[in-house]
Amino acid sequence: MPTAEEMNRGFDAVKYWAEFKDYNAKPVQHGLLIDYEFCTNCHSCELACQMHLGLPAEQWGIKTLEYGPIKDVNGKWEWTYVPMPTDLCDGCADRTKEGRLPMCVHHCQAGVMFYGPIEELAKKAAEKPKMVLFTLDEREEA
Amino acid sequence: MINELNKDLYKTDWRWYEDGYEVTRTSVWTGPGCHNGCGVLAYTKDGTLERVEGDPNFAYNQGRLCLRCINMVEQIYNHDRMKWPLLLDGEKGSNKWKRVTWDEALDFIEEAFQDCCRIIRDEFGGIGPEGVVALSGTGRNAMWQGAMVLRTAFGSPNMSFGFLSADSCYQPRMTANLLQEGDCWILDNAQLHPDRYNNAEWVKPEVVVVWANQPLASNPDGFMGHWLIDLMRMGTKFIVVDPALTWLASKADIWLQIRPGTDCALALGMLNVIINEDLYDHEWTETWTYGFDSLVERVQEYPVDKVAEICWVDAQLIIDAARMYAKAKPAGIQWGLAIDMQISAMEASNAIDDMVAICGNLDVPGGNVLVRYAYNSSKKYGAGLEFISPEMLDRRIGTTQSPIHKAGYTPFIPPDLLLEAMETGVPYRPQLIWVEQTNPIANMAGDAPRVYKAWKNIKYTIVADYYLTPTAVAFADCVLPMAMSIERNSYRSWWQPLRTITASAGRYYECKSDEELVMAMGKRFNPEFYGQFETTEDFLTWMIQDEGNGVDYTFQDLREKVYDWWDWNETYRKYEKGLLREDGNPGFVTATGLFEIYSPLFDVWGFDPLPHHMEPYESPYRTPELYKEYPLIYTSGHRHIGLFHSEHRQLPHMRQIHPTAICDISPELAEELGVLEGDWVWFENPRGKCKQKAHIAPGLIPNLVRARHGWWFPEEEAAEPHLYGVFDCNANNLTTMGVYGPTHYGAPYKSTLCKCYKVTPENDHSESELITTQPLTGFHFTRFEGV
Numbered sequence: 001m002p003t004a005e006e007m008n009r010g011f012d013a014v015k016y017w018a019e020f021k022d023y024n025a026k027p028v029q030h031g032l033l034i035d036y037e038f039c040t041n042c043h044s045c046e047l048a049c050q051m052h053l054g055l056p057a058e059q060w061g062i063k064t065l066e067y068g069p070i071k072d073v074n075g076k077w078e079w080t081y082v083p084m085p086t087d088l089c090d091g092c093a094d095r096t097k098e099g100r101l102p103m104c105v106h107h108c109q110a111g112v113m114f115y116g117p118i119e120e121l122a123k124k125a126a127e128k129p130k131m132v133l134f135t136l137d138e139r140e141e142a
Numbered sequence: 143m144i145n146e147l148n149k150d151l152y153k154t155d156w157r158w159y160e161d162g163y164e165v166t167r168t169s170v171w172t173g174p175g176c177h178n179g180c181g182v183l184a185y186t187k188d189g190t191l192e193r194v195e196g197d198p199n200f201a202y203n204q205g206r207l208c209l210r211c212i213n214m215v216e217q218i219y220n221h222d223r224m225k226w227p228l229l230l231d232g233e234k235g236s237n238k239w240k241r242v243t244w245d246e247a248l249d250f251i252e253e254a255f256q257d258c259c260r261i262i263r264d265e266f267g268g269i270g271p272e273g274v275v276a277l278s279g280t281g282r283n284a285m286w287q288g289a290m291v292l293r294t295a296f297g298s299p300n301m302s303f304g305f306l307s308a309d310s311c312y313q314p315r316m317t318a319n320l321l322q323e324g325d326c327w328i329l330d331n332a333q334l335h336p337d338r339y340n341n342a343e344w345v346k347p348e349v350v351v352v353w354a355n356q357p358l359a360s361n362p363d364g365f366m367g368h369w370l371i372d373l374m375r376m377g378t379k380f381i382v383v384d385p386a387l388t389w390l391a392s393k394a395d396i397w398l399q400i401r402p403g404t405d406c407a408l409a410l411g412m413l414n415v416i417i418n419e420d421l422y423d424h425e426w427t428e429t430w431t432y433g434f435d436s437l438v439e440r441v442q443e444y445p446v447d448k449v450a451e452i453c454w455v456d457a458q459l460i461i462d463a464a465r466m467y468a469k470a471k472p473a474g475i476q477w478g479l480a481i482d483m484q485i486s487a488m489e490a491s492n493a494i495d496d497m498v499a500i501c502g503n504l505d506v507p508g509g510n511v512l513v514r515y516a517y518n519s520s521k522k523y524g525a526g527l528e529f530i531s532p533e534m535l536d537r538r539i540g541t542t543q544s545p546i547h548k549a550g551y552t553p554f555i556p557p558d559l560l561l562e563a564m565e566t567g568v569p570y571r572p573q574l575i576w577v578e579q580t581n582p583i584a585n586m587a588g589d590a591p592r593v594y595k596a597w598k599n600i601k602y603t604i605v606a607d608y609y610l611t612p613t614a615v616a617f618a619d620c621v622l623p624m625a626m627s628i629e630r631n632s633y634r635s636w637w638q639p640l641r642t643i644t645a646s647a648g649r650y651y652e653c654k655s656d657e658e659l660v661m662a663m664g665k666r667f668n669p670e671f672y673g674q675f676e677t678t679e680d681f682l683t684w685m686i687q688d689e690g691n692g693v694d695y696t697f698q699d700l701r702e703k704v705y706d707w708w709d710w711n712e713t714y715r716k717y718e719k720g721l722l723r724e725d726g727n728p729g730f731v732t733a734t735g736l737f738e739i740y741s742p743l744f745d746v747w748g749f750d751p752l753p754h755h756m757e758p759y760e761s762p763y764r765t766p767e768l769y770k771e772y773p774l775i776y777t778s779g780h781r782h783i784g785l786f787h788s789e790h791r792q793l794p795h796m797r798q799i800h801p802t803a804i805c806d807i808s809p810e811l812a813e814e815l816g817v818l819e820g821d822w823v824w825f826e827n828p829r830g831k832c833k834q835k836a837h838i839a840p841g842l843i844p845n846l847v848r849a850r851h852g853w854w855f856p857e858e859e860a861a862e863p864h865l866y867g868v869f870d871c872n873a874n875n876l877t878t879m880g881v882y883g884p885t886h887y888g889a890p891y892k893s894t895l896c897k898c899y900k901v902t903p904e905n906d907h908s909e910s911e912l913i914t915t916q917p918l919t920g921f922h923f924t925r926f927e928g929v
Contacts, residue, residue, distance in 0.1 A: 035375075038371050038374060038375055040358050040368070040371065040389055040783075041389070041783070042208060042209075042358065042368070042783055042784065043209055043783065043784055043799055044206070044207060044208055044209065044212060044784075046799075047209050047212045047213060047784075047795060047799075048207070048212050050795060051193065051212055051213070051215065052193075056794070057794040057795050057797070057798035058798050068392070068840075069387055069389075069392055069839075069840045069841055070840065071840070071841075077387065077391075077392040077841065078392070079387075079389055079392040079393075098151065099148045099150070099151055100148065100151060101145060103195075105145060106195060106196060106198075106205055107195075107196055107205070107206055107207045107212060108206065109206045109207075109208060109358075109367075109368040109371075110368055110371040111204075111206065111368075111371070111372065111375075112371075114145050115145065116145070
């Protein structure tokens with residue numbers, strides 16, 4: 001556990017992650033990279049995920065968050081969406097192990113979602129602004 | 143590589159087997175529907191659909207899907223679906239039905255038809271079959287089937303949209319294209335090539351004008367909206383013409399926030415800049431157009447300052463947009479429905495078409511390309527016209543009153559004049575309405591309460607649909623259960639490519655596909671013709687071969703090809719190559735052989751041969767007195783992302799995203815009315831009122847409201863007076879029938895006036911229950927042929 005001194009400097013969750021949680025921590029292998037500059041909130045990722053996980057209405061494995069539309073201080077409109085995986089997201093483990101893409105990535109109408117190894121996605125993320133990388137929760141069920 | 147297609151898992155065979163699944167490649171084009179025909183992989187077990195995925199091997203959607211297909215399983219196994227044919231077992235509107243067999247239903251239809259013919263002969267001095275009218279919905283795989291039943295089984299010429307006033311959906315734009323250059327154009331998003339953006343000839347448009355539509359939600363006219371995002375990511379610049387801040391408008395380089403119904407003025411103002419600043423393509427214009435000089439004169443009447451006043455758009459933005467469009471090589475226009483839904487629909491279409499032409503963007507890569515139905519397999523709304531005698535064609539309702547209809551540019555009868563015939567019995571009152579997958583009073587009928595009242599005077603109504611709808615409950619004597627796309631065999635030839643629709647899931651109870659319904663009706667009413675087809679697949683072969691105009695192979699061949707890309711549609715500059723005209727000469731399919739900027743036909747018909755602005759029917763300037771009482775501009779019908787018109791309301795996973803009729807009002811109006819997000823508001827004008835739930839939408843013109851369309855509530859009481867609450871939130875309680883431009887095209891669905899106030903416990907009520915209990919006598923006649 002972190003010492004009081006460490007806590008005063010700011011708790012580093014990553015550093016204590018393995019110790020803090022009761023599971024076998026392995027480095028995260030895969031992620032979802034989202035080019036949120038072009039997410040249109042078409043909801044395809046949300047519903048494709050619900051269908052795959054068999055979720056009822058209003059239960060989401062991924063959900064799009066919205067900022068705007070708002071005219072910013074410079075007089076420019078901003079209207080931004082970011083799809084966010086929830087606790088129910090299992091990274092479509094059963095699909096990806098067969099070589100399929102996660103349902104959200106496969107069906108994204110704007111084509112802004114990418115699945116792959118973290119290192120590759122990180123490289124891709126550096127190619128342009130307004131990208132966000134989610135590390136997937138690949139823990140096995142206890 | 144990231145997100146690369148796994149070719150071992152996603153095959154190009156038409157069908158394969160894996161992990162106990164049968165996997166079928168098919169395309170989905172209704173129903174439930176939309177205008178796209180995306181490629182879908184149907185995973186079935188023992189005939190039960192377990193899941194769907196987008197087909198990554200189809201260049202059209204490249205694996206992507208929207209809510210409509212992703213939600214297929216919930217849709218086809220929904221318990222509200224019609225399972226058997228039903229006959230009315232009580233008063234109309236009572237929602238009392240008895241289950242019958244298909245044979246019993248057909249017996250009923252036959253008796254009703256004979257009674258209909260007798261009444262037309264005895265009471266109206268007619269031939270008989272013209273007493274049948276078929277209504278169709280918008281362009282999906284239920285567009286030619288109703289036409290075939292009507293013309294080849296009943297022998298009637300009266301085909302119409304479901305009371306879509308003045309055919310205000312794509313018909314004005316298509317007709318304008320057909321009149322000016324003989325063929326229709328679409329934005330070239332590389333969708334005509336199987337290799338899409340890799341195609342060697344294709345060029346990325348430098349600029350795209352998204353004019354009067356929100357393609358991300360509407361996927362209009364067979365155009366997948368998100369292709370625009372592909373272009374955006376490749377660096378295309380965007381000009382968006384829209385009164386509302388859409389997501390695309392928020393990303394646009396130039397957003398022209400136009401007052402609804404003034405698109406023609408805007409186009410003429412842009413043409414003024416393009417011509418006077420000498421930004422047009424001289425060589426193209428001199429070689430290929432007719433009447434350019436007259437346009438030069440006409441645009442002088444539309445200086446930018448005047449246009450800015452008409453359109454409520456900043457003059458400098460109009461100038462910037464005109465320059466940006468005209469200087470870009472190539473530039474494309476993605477136009478849409480709002481152009482059709484104004485009395486200047488045809489005029490605006492012509493003016494925009496002129497911009498495309500004189501800037502040299504017609505039929506060039508990355509511009510606006512001329513397209514035809516794949517392999518000319520063109521039986522659509524006009525299917526079966528060859529079965530109608532000239533004598534019977536003359537019995538069409540309302541056609542003689544409109545020169546364009548009379549000249550045969552459209553297979554439809556004018557819906558507004560059909561309504562008048564139903565009300566007045568002149569020239570005769572239709573006796574049997576055949577409703578092929580359309581739900582007019584919930585969806586497209588202008589002045590829906592007026593249509594409801596007139597329809598109550600019609601003796602027989604037969605509805606073919608997936609669900610009981612307000613239309614079925616209110617009017618039908620007989621309802622026929624229809625199979626959904628994933629359950630049926632058919633095809634799509636709308637533009638490119640020719641696509642199979644392959645039955646992959648087993649059949650739901652006793653549903654028939656629309657194609658099987660044509661066969662059943664054909665065998666019963668016209669055995670001489672339909673006797674040649676043993677199976678529905680034989681009949682589909684006849685359809686795609688189109689009597690020598692279409693392909694030379696069978697439907698079974700198409701099923702195995704899955705998709706067949708037509709090289710004609712891939713070819714650019716077809717007018718140079720002599721590919722358009724039957725005589726093989728270069729040029730367009732027009733009388734002059736040229737692109738007709740000045741329309742000699744319009745001149746002959748007594749219309750202005752050049753585009754001109756007309757004030758909307760009700761507007762701050764045409765009707766200033768009315769504007770004092772109704773100070774808001776009322777538009778309707780902006781699309782729900784993922785829903786299609788009045789469909790999908792039964793599905794919990796759709797309703798979680800679109801729970802009810804949510805309208806847009808501006809922050810300014812909300813503050814004035816004391817309305818908070820989620821409050822219910824009334825919209826009201828002299829024709830009627832409806833209530834919707836308010837969303838406060840930044841970026842709207844402050845005194846403009848946007849009402850949603852298509853809302854009815856399958857979860858509420860079906861029987862009258864409630865009728866699924868169909869008139870409670872109905873945007874069309876406020877719209878018109880009988881109001882259109884001089885060409886008989888374009889009704890003001892998107893440009894009228896209203897007032898708005900909060901719903902309170904004191905003023906709240908079910909408008910549906912008032913409208914369905916009104917006296918059915920009398921009618922209010924509206925006729926306006928605008929200038």
